[in-house]
Amino acid sequence: MTSKDEITQERAERIARSHACEHCGEYSFKKLRVRPASATNRKAVGEVWHISKTCGVCGMQHEIGIDAEGDIVYAA
């Protein structure tokens, strides 16, 4: 299921950066990786991009899923 309106990797990264650390509320991330979502996650929750990031302040790790509209479908 692909659409020309799907967001770019660059935009997914910007969205991920605008999502504050859930532990300390900071927007500083020392590690941020954007990957295409797995086929399973695409089907299950409509995730298009998967982001792994590490807070630069408290070190908490986040896993974030972004769908084709640029909405965060889950954050953990």
Ligand SMILES: [Zn+2]
């Ligand atoms: Zn933090």
